[in-house]
Amino acid sequence: MSFEKLKLLFLRLGNEVMENLISELDILKDSGEACETVRVSKSTHSGTGRKLYIESYGCQMNFSDSEIVASILKQDGFDTTSDILQADVIFLNTCSIREKAEQTVRNRLTYINSLKKNNPALLVGVLGCMAERLKSKLLEEEKIVDLVAGPDAYRDLPNLINQVDEGDKAVNTFLSREETYADISPVRLNSNGVTAFISIMRGCDNMCTFCVVPFTRGRERSRDPLSIVQEARDLLSNGFREVTLLGQNVDSYKWSAEENNKAWIEKKSASNIVSFANLLEMVAQVSPKLRIRFSTSHPKDITDDVLRVMARYDNICKSIHLPVQSGNSRILDLMNRGYSREWYLDKAKRIREILGNDCSISSDMITGFCTESDEDHQDTLTLMDAVQFDFAYMFFYSERPGTLAAKKWQDDVSLEVKKARLDQIIEKQREHSLLRNKADVGKVHEVLIEGVSKRSDKFLQGRNTHNKVIVFPKDNFKKGEYVNVLVEECTGGTLVGKAVGPKNF
Ligand code: SAM
Numbered sequence: 001m002s003f004e005k006l007k008l009l010f011l012r013l014g015n016e017v018m019e020n021l022i023s024e025l026d027i028l029k030d031s032g033e034a035c036e037t038v039r040v041s042k043s044t045h046s047g048t049g050r051k052l053y054i055e056s057y058g059c060q061m062n063f064s065d066s067e068i069v070a071s072i073l074k075q076d077g078f079d080t081t082s083d084i085l086q087a088d089v090i091f092l093n094t095c096s097i098r099e100k101a102e103q104t105v106r107n108r109l110t111y112i113n114s115l116k117k118n119n120p121a122l123l124v125g126v127l128g129c130m131a132e133r134l135k136s137k138l139l140e141e142e143k144i145v146d147l148v149a150g151p152d153a154y155r156d157l158p159n160l161i162n163q164v165d166e167g168d169k170a171v172n173t174f175l176s177r178e179e180t181y182a183d184i185s186p187v188r189l190n191s192n193g194v195t196a197f198i199s200i201m202r203g204c205d206n207m208c209t210f211c212v213v214p215f216t217r218g219r220e221r222s223r224d225p226l227s228i229v230q231e232a233r234d235l236l237s238n239g240f241r242e243v244t245l246l247g248q249n250v251d252s253y254k255w256s257a258e259e260n261n262k263a264w265i266e267k268k269s270a271s272n273i274v275s276f277a278n279l280l281e282m283v284a285q286v287s288p289k290l291r292i293r294f295s296t297s298h299p300k301d302i303t304d305d306v307l308r309v310m311a312r313y314d315n316i317c318k319s320i321h322l323p324v325q326s327g328n329s330r331i332l333d334l335m336n337r338g339y340s341r342e343w344y345l346d347k348a349k350r351i352r353e354i355l356g357n358d359c360s361i362s363s364d365m366i367t368g369f370c371t372e373s374d375e376d377h378q379d380t381l382t383l384m385d386a387v388q389f390d391f392a393y394m395f396f397y398s399e400r401p402g403t404l405a406a407k408k409w410q411d412d413v414s415l416e417v418k419k420a421r422l423d424q425i426i427e428k429q430r431e432h433s434l435l436r437n438k439a440d441v442g443k444v445h446e447v448l449i450e451g452v453s454k455r456s457d458k459f460l461q462g463r464n465t466h467n468k469v470i471v472f473p474k475d476n477f478k479k480g481e482y483v484n485v486l487v488e489e490c491t492g493g494t495l496v497g498k499a500v501g502p503k504n505f
């Protein structure tokens, strides 16, 4: 098929591509069914060990944690498998962020439990965010799992597995104030060999009233910066060309040699503190050939220092994920986000002042939070018009037991209204994504090639600095190379173009 025909195919596929993108982004479909992202461990065969199958749900932090789990159990003699039917041990690394995420895991557990009929020795465990909330229900009431481990208990997994082997149920949901797994070199499970994630901190101290994370993942801790830089160096020497620094609120990264727990650093006024801006610079200096991204930024914490470091280094991608959640100051206050509509708009302006119009800004948004009126919702739509996000993850509010909002207020916006509002913001975001992508047409973009396009093996795909997928004919280019691509066409989800030459360093 000619390039022109393939290009037309891509453009015709526009809506479908957008749909795929949407499902990958875990937003709500028209049916009201949330599509939760799931990832499965790859296969490794040392031929010696029991086989571990891990299915991971939810956010990137969870996928990253599964790599830590695989690494800990590899040291204990385990292989990983991508075939659930081959597994001796099945772990679901779970997410509690919305009710639908929990429901998906519970349905999956029913199926997995049915496998035990043919294989009574099969060990089934629940890891991650659902562990603390549902441990007694899963272990004692429903008896559908053998093992439960919270996000800070993964070093204990070999011991917990031994307990189950000896005929007991095993549980550890202790939330640590220090654990960062800094010394564990993760086994890359779903890797394309080019891009990787590095966890730089754990937990969250923010207490947004809608959010369960502070309860499921515990207090905020920052990881030793030297171990982060070393992990980036190791990835580079293993052929990786892009790292994303991960945390719930990366801008509040704070580390001192004396203390790695942010709360303690603040109390004890520790010396020689490494801030997120310092860390970003340290990682950027590893090599100009290693691209750096980071996620997630919090509007109240991102500083001019961070923006200036971004401006100084070509290899730090010009893309900021800055979740706004709502465009209405009263709702933001109820959410305990720590900023107002005006503060957020000023922050977006500041980003563009320091980094230029070319920096992409993306967001998360929630519709139908407690007491949200139609006028409040209109404020979210007008804020979207003012900022014009490049893309967004959009959700309707899902009340989570134990959160401050669940304790204090009634979940008083009907599901129907929440969904109708969600449809409106999705529609607006489609328009803005297309508009922002159209502005990229006719320009040359530096693309890091991640592999063959999902649609045709005659095409390659990669991302530009703004984290947008760009597809172009293969020629002689290869995965892991940087190439300059002239973008000629776009949809709301993808840019299509042709390579105009390799990037020279
Ligand atoms: N730490 C990040 C921040 O503050 O922006 C976000 C982490 S959270 C895992 C990802 C997103 O899930 C949030 O930004 C929010 O939009 C959404 N979310 C969290 N709790 C939710 C809830 N109870 N209902 C609906 N969406 C929720």
Ligand code: SF4
Binding pocket: 204, 205, 206, 207, 208, 211, 212, 213, 214, 248, 249, 298
């Ligand atoms: Fe949840 Fe807020 Fe922490 Fe993000 S910053 S993880 S939304 S409490």
